[in-house]
Amino acid sequence: MAKPVGSKRPSQRPGRGPAAGKGKARPAAKPASRPASGREPGQELGGPARTGARGPAPQRPRLQDRWAQEPEAAAAPAAPRSAGAGRPGPAGAKAPSASPRARNTGPWAPAARPRTGPRPAKAVPAKAPAKASASGLASRAKPQAGDRLQKIMAAAGVASRRACEAIILEGRVQVNGVTVTELGTRADPKRDEITLDFQPIAKEAPVYILMNKPKGYMTTVKDDEGRPTVMALLHGVDARVYPVGRLDFNSEGMLLLTNDGELAQRLMAPAFHVAKVYMVKVHRMPKPETLDEFRGGFRLDGRMLKPCGIELAEKGENPWLMVTLIEGKNQQIRRMFAAVGHPVAKLKRIQFGPLSDPALKPGEWRFCSPQELAALKAL
Numbered sequence: 001m002a003k004p005v006g007s008k009r010p011s012q013r014p015g016r017g018p019a020a021g022k023g024k025a026r027p028a029a030k031p032a033s034r035p036a037s038g039r040e041p042g043q044e045l046g047g048p049a050r051t052g053a054r055g056p057a058p059q060r061p062r063l064q065d066r067w068a069q070e071p072e073a074a075a076a077p078a079a080p081r082s083a084g085a086g087r088p089g090p091a092g093a094k095a096p097s098a099s100p101r102a103r104n105t106g107p108w109a110p111a112a113r114p115r116t117g118p119r120p121a122k123a124v125p126a127k128a129p130a131k132a133s134a135s136g137l138a139s140r141a142k143p144q145a146g147d148r149l150q151k152i153m154a155a156a157g158v159a160s161r162r163a164c165e166a167i168i169l170e171g172r173v174q175v176n177g178v179t180v181t182e183l184g185t186r187a188d189p190k191r192d193e194i195t196l197d198f199q200p201i202a203k204e205a206p207v208y209i210l211m212n213k214p215k216g217y218m219t220t221v222k223d224d225e226g227r228p229t230v231m232a233l234l235h236g237v238d239a240r241v242y243p244v245g246r247l248d249f250n251s252e253g254m255l256l257l258t259n260d261g262e263l264a265q266r267l268m269a270p271a272f273h274v275a276k277v278y279m280v281k282v283h284r285m286p287k288p289e290t291l292d293e294f295r296g297g298f299r300l301d302g303r304m305l306k307p308c309g310i311e312l313a314e315k316g317e318n319p320w321l322m323v324t325l326i327e328g329k330n331q332q333i334r335r336m337f338a339a340v341g342h343p344v345a346k347l348k349r350i351q352f353g354p355l356s357d358p359a360l361k362p363g364e365w366r367f368c369s370p371q372e373l374a375a376l377k378a379l
Helices: 063-070 072-075 135-141 149-155 161-169 261-268 288-297 334-339 370-377
Strands: 171-174 178-180 194-196 208-213 241-244 254-256 276-282 309-314 319-324 344-352 365-367
Touching: 063 261, 072 149, 149 161, 149 171, 149 261, 161 261, 208 370, 241 261, 261 370, 276 334, 288 309, 319 334, 334 344
Parallel strands: 254 344
Antiparallel strands: 171 178, 171 194, 208 254, 208 365, 241 254, 276 319, 276 344, 309 319
16 A cells, blocks of 8 residues: 555554544554563663653562562571672572582583591501510510519628629629629529529628727728728627728728628618718817808808717827718818818717717727617618
């Protein structure tokens, strides 16, 4: 049909109908398709849509509204968010991985470490068994029952325990025919055969002797230089006794000899503080301050000595002093007075613990009485 001349095309905009009285109205144009952005024409993001003659265009609900319409998703606990993750999605969506390492996918992705359970233990290479040394075998071969060898020897009257230790180190002691040179060796005198220089030792009856040692004798069992010892003064004594403590070569006085190693060890131990009293003749009278220094504790060769008792026994140009010691350092009295300018001229021990006998002359000896023995063992 030919288009009439001068006719006008009706407007397609919404809200306006065809012109009144001007021909037949054409059908309304189809609404335009929704753009790719997903919103109505004229609708701003998150804002209201324009209204036209046909009413408001359908509006896409926002994300918050969709969650509100799904109560099951709203009631479900939110998935844990990892660092850098966005806001949670709707129900059924896969939660993002908490570990960034899990995001790596593909054939080159590293194997995921198990999140539960203990870590697998690392394989530790087994150590080779240690080889048994000769010293270890020797230590296991030592007899563990019985008493120490030096204690048995001292109880048998061989010598003091300290002297027996020196004898063992010299290789003079045998146990069951084998020479012993170690101090930790133990033995049983009832089961093992113990010999000294291949001569059997036997426990003797205890013997206690009090001697007034004269000058010119060594307080030992024997002397390497050939000087006389106190053992030469004993006659008619078969027991193997030895002196307890020491007295200098030029000193005299009370000396105990015994074969009781236990008692000798206790009397010589510093912890028991066995008192020993001496008569000392010195050159010139020391000053009272010097004697007070001895009484309070004197420092000798850089070592502090224990306090000692000092009393004036006899006046004179070279007086006699009575000195009481509770420790027995080597030549302690002579060294003390020599350090302050008063050398010792004579020294005599008049008492050893509870033992004392003024009637006993130098070089004489006697057996201790039961009362003296009881007093010794009570220390």
